[in-house]
Amino acid sequence: MEPVSSEFLRGTLKTIVLKLLSEQDKMYGYQITQAVKERTKGELTLTFGALYPVLHKLEQEGLLITESVEVEGRLRKYYSLTDSGNEVALQKISEFERFVDYMQQLFQTPPSIAYGH
């Protein structure tokens, strides 16, 4: 992972996880990292070291519930959004979209603009 993207990624991890979970019924940890990798064509990679603390934090805040399912003899922990998780997901996503808008406006400001006096 590029150090630059990791810096930006850190602040948006929660939103990414909530967004992915809002589109799927339930996901497990590895599936989330794979989804991020696939959608960004390998440009962004979530390490498990970054992902699991976020998942557990969200679970602790009551936004996610977990369900352990036995798969091929081992336990797999699936995460899904609770009702309040759904609300927060919608709110975070729209908040982030607005943020991206503002960033674009900020970066598109022509350099000729006069600042102050």
Added chain:
Amino acid sequence: MEKLTPQQIDRLYTYLLQSGLTGELFTELLDHLVCEVEHYMWIGLPFEAAMHKTLMEANADSVQKLRKIYQRELTLADDQLAEASLDDILFQFRNKSYGAYAMRQSYNRTLVYALFGALGLGLMMIAFLHLISQKTWSYWSPWGMIWIAGVAAVSVAVVLYFLKQERWQTVPDGEEEL
């Protein structure tokens, strides 16, 4: 998709065990690593190489780091910590419904009931010995009063103990009450 054999999974298991992980995080990471190795094998790597690649990314450092983050981030928030008892902290990631938590929670109360019961029994014993030595008995004497007080203390303690005991069973499992 390639599937790992139990022996191969066992090697990942041993690896995680050696890195000092326990509990919930352990099973979750094991599943994660197995998935990753299987993915690498599916795109064509032999097991050894796939495992090597996975463990490179999941080197002991990052597992340790994860464990630390986990402990720091997921401990009780400050305001919760202010109200939490030693038992809450001790049982934060442990099974509360098993019974030990409830027993610890009610220990002080139980101790008070036991003291009351013992005191009451003592009073009854004193009055009884007095009866034996004097061979006369009246409820309207100081010794009669002592007897009545003893019986009352014992019965209050026993009744309260059983009333509270019923409530033990409803101690909720999990984090909801934190």
